[in-house]
Amino acid sequence: MTPRRKRLLLVGGILVGVATATTVATFAFRENLSYFYNPTQVTDGAVPRGRSFRVGGLVTKGSLHREPGKLEVRFVVTDLNRDVTVQYAGVLPDLFREGQGIIAHGKLDPSGVFVADEVLAKHDEKYMPPEVAQSLKHKPNAEGGGT
Amino acid sequence: MATWTWFHRLASPPHVYRISGAFLPWLALFTALFIGYGFYGGLVLAPPDYQQKDAFRIIYVHAPSAWLSMLAYVTVAVAAAVGLIWRMKVAHAVAASAAPIGASFTFLALLTGSLWGKPMWGTWWTWDARLTSELILLFLYLGYLALRGAFDDRARADQASAVLAIVGVVNIPIIHFSVVWWNSLHQGSTVMKLARPSMPGSMLWPLLSSLLGFTLLFAALLCVRLRAEIIDRERTASWLRPIVGAA
Amino acid sequence: MERSVADFLAMGGYAPYVWSSYGAWCVVMLANLAGALGALKAAKARARRRFESAASDDGGERS
Numbered sequence: 408m409t410p411r412r413k414r415l416l417l418v419g420g421i422l423v424g425v426a427t428a429t430t431v432a433t434f435a436f437r438e439n440l441s442y443f444y445n446p447t448q449v450t451d452g453a454v455p456r457g458r459s460f461r462v463g464g465l466v467t468k469g470s471l472h473r474e475p476g477k478l479e480v481r482f483v484v485t486d487l488n489r490d491v492t493v494q495y496a497g498v499l500p501d502l503f504r505e506g507q508g509i510i511a512h513g514k515l516d517p518s519g520v521f522v523a524d525e526v527l528a529k530h531d532e533k534y535m536p537p538e539v540a541q542s543l544k545h546k547p548n549a550e551g552g553g554t
Numbered sequence: 555m556a557t558w559t560w561f562h563r564l565a566s567p568p569h570v571y572r573i574s575g576a577f578l579p580w581l582a583l584f585t586a587l588f589i590g591y592g593f594y595g596g597l598v599l600a601p602p603d604y605q606q607k608d609a610f611r612i613i614y615v616h617a618p619s620a621w622l623s624m625l626a627y628v629t630v631a632v633a634a635a636v637g638l639i640w641r642m643k644v645a646h647a648v649a650a651s652a653a654p655i656g657a658s659f660t661f662l663a664l665l666t667g668s669l670w671g672k673p674m675w676g677t678w679w680t681w682d683a684r685l686t687s688e689l690i691l692l693f694l695y696l697g698y699l700a701l702r703g704a705f706d707d708r709a710r711a712d713q714a715s716a717v718l719a720i721v722g723v724v725n726i727p728i729i730h731f732s733v734v735w736w737n738s739l740h741q742g743s744t745v746m747k748l749a750r751p752s753m754p755g756s757m758l759w760p761l762l763s764s765l766l767g768f769t770l771l772f773a774a775l776l777c778v779r780l781r782a783e784i785i786d787r788e789r790t791a792s793w794l795r796p797i798v799g800a801a
Numbered sequence: 802m803e804r805s806v807a808d809f810l811a812m813g814g815y816a817p818y819v820w821s822s823y824g825a826w827c828v829v830m831l832a833n834l835a836g837a838l839g840a841l842k843a844a845k846a847r848a849r850r851r852f853e854s855a856a857s858d859d860g861g862e863r864s
Contacts, residue, residue, distance in 0.1 A: 414639045421720060429724045433735070442682040442738045463737065500676030502605060510739055527676045530605060532741040533752040534613070540604030593823070598809065608813035612822045619826070658833050666822040673818050771830070778837035782844035790851050798845040800852035 443510050445486040449521070462491055462521055463510040463529065471505055484509065484521075495523040502528035565642045567784045568793045574777040581774035588767030592618075595760025603757075612670040613744075614761060618768035620663035621746070623691060624726050626656025626772060630698065631723040634716035646712040647787055649719060650702060651779035655772055657695035664688060675739060683732035684740035687725060694722040708787065 433440065443463035444454050454460050462484055470483035479496040482505075493511050503509060503526065513523035535543075563569045596614030603610035629652045637645035667685070668678045679685065698715050705711035733742045745751045745765070751758050788794050812819040 411639060411641075418635050418638055418720060421717065422723070425721050426724050429728070433728070437736070440683055440736045442680075442736065445737075498676075500674065501609075502674055503676075525677070527680070527739060528674065529739055530674060530741055531752075532744040534603045534606075534610055534744065534757055535754055536601035536756065537604040538601075539754065597819075597823075598804075602813060607815065609815040609818060611812070611819055615822050615826045654836065655833060658829050662826060662829050665825050669818045669822045669825075673815055775833055775837050778841055782837070782840040785841075785844040785848050788848075790848075790855055794848055795852060798848040798852070800849045801856070 446484055446489040446491040447486055449491050449515070450489040454515070457514075459512060459514050459524075461510050461512045462493070463508065464491070466503070466505050466507055466509055468505045484511065491521050492519070493521045493523050493526070495526050497524070497526065499526055500528040502530055565640070565644055567644055567647075567788050567791070570644050571781055571784050571797070574780050578774060578777050581770050581777065585767055585770040585774055588763045588770060590767075592760045592762075592764025592767050596757075596764060600757045600760055606674055609670065609673050612666055614764045616663060616666040616670055617745070617761065618764045619659045619666060620688070621765055622768050622772050623656060623660035623663045623688070624729060625769065626652050626659060627691060627694070627719075627726060628723065629776075630656060631719045634712075634719040637712060638716045638720075643712075643787055644784070646716070647780055647783035648776070649716065650712075651776055651783050652772075653695055653698050653702075653719075655775045655779065657692065657699065659768075659772070660688065660692045660695055664692060680739055682738040682740055683736040684729065684738050687729040687732050690725055691729060694718075694725060698722070 443461035446462065446464050448454055449462055464484035464486045467483040467485050467490065470481075472481045473479070477496075479494065480499070481492060481494050483490045484493050485491075493513075495511065495513075508529040508531070510527045510529055511521060511523035512525040512527075513521055516522050592614055596611055600611070602608050630649045633645045633648035633652065636642055637649060664685075667688075671680075672678050698718055701718055702711045702715045705714065730743075730746070732738060733740050744753055745758070745761060753761070785794060785798065794800075810816060810820075
């Protein structure tokens with residue numbers, strides 16, 4: 408074996424080794440690397456107890472309620488399977504609207520309401536002019552950010 | 555073996571010094587044209603987004619910066635591997651030259667992403683998989699540059715930093731697929747995927763132009779830095795004499 | 802383009818975010834350009850000094 412071939416194998420070996428180790432590590436920590444839980448996981452109890460976590464889903468249309476004269480809002484987040492009610496007092500991002508994908512950070516209270524201390528808006532990778540969005544509006548699933 | 559002569563000529567410092575100088579004016583010209591159209595198209599010609607309005611225009615500087623942050627790293631890693639395996643000094647010079655440019659694009663990707671995330675998502679920063687892996691990329695660049703700087707002997711610096719660059723390349727697919735493998739706040743790819751781009755032509759053409767322009771800009775900056783590296787590495791080679799204006 | 806200059810500069814209320822993104826790009830790229838050209842100039846000056854010192858002591862400079 409020529410020295411150059413040896414070096415080629417060494418570099419290839421390092422790459423394969425590091426790639427394997429990284430793959431194993433990422434699969435082992437897959438759950439921890441997830442940024443948010445969906446409402447089904449929340450209602451099934453597959454979320455950390457007594458600790459803050461994130462819930463992500465779509466804001467159910469018609470579910471947004473604001474107490475008159477108060478900053479506090481309540482809305483329902485859904486993954487189209489299960490729902491979680493979110494309570495939040497704070498500034499909502501510009502993209503927040505009914506039907507939009509959002510991610511809330513906070514804790515579950517004993518009654519099953521998610522009390523959020525931060526609400527972020529998630530948008531998808533699709534961009535289009537307002538006129539196009541308008542003409543797509545009557546088609547299903549054409550509007551709103553995905554989760 | 556005739557097909558390999560171009561590869562062997564790339565191992566010749568005077569040859570690479572010469573061709574990098576010959577490319578430079580063309581790279582500069584097309585960089586200006588493509589970035590010029592990309593930014594003008596993105597800021598003026600493209601319609602606002604239906605959801606994000608004018609804030610989406612940050613994509614024309616953010617996405618190409620992020621693309622270059624990864625392309626530059628792959629350049630460093632591939633050049634370092636070629637340098638290690640074939641003992642090619644010019645390849646090590648390419649790796650050393652590409653790293654600071656890549657670091658600057660990574661910094662820009664993080665900064666412009668932050669400036670986009672605040673008004674749209676509602677936060678400057680969050681620890682999701684995409685943002686975290688891109689931050690790790692910045693640390694890899696800084697680690698690479700620091701490691702190079704820690705050696706007085708250039709050959710040792712080349713070898714040690716090459717190993718770091720090659721090991722770190724596993725982060726590149728992680729950055730790209732982070733939004734697919736894990737749920738995240740960051741959205742998926744608009745252009746860099748096998749499916750059709752998720753934007754109409756009026757928005758897409760300036761973005762593609764900007765992506766190409768940034769790539770050419772990286773190549774142009776790389777040519778200049780590479781020439782400096784080659785001069786430093788060639789010490790007192792006689793072909794340098796007229797170039798540096800020595801008697 | 803029916804957009805007025807004032808509308809263009811306002812960026813629909815997102816001016817601080819949009820313009821600071823592009824501004825940051827300009828600053829970093831100018832720094833990149835200055836860094837690259839400066840490195841080339843410095844490398845040429847170092848090489849010139851090497852040749853001059855090699856010529857003066859005729860020993861051929863090492864390291």
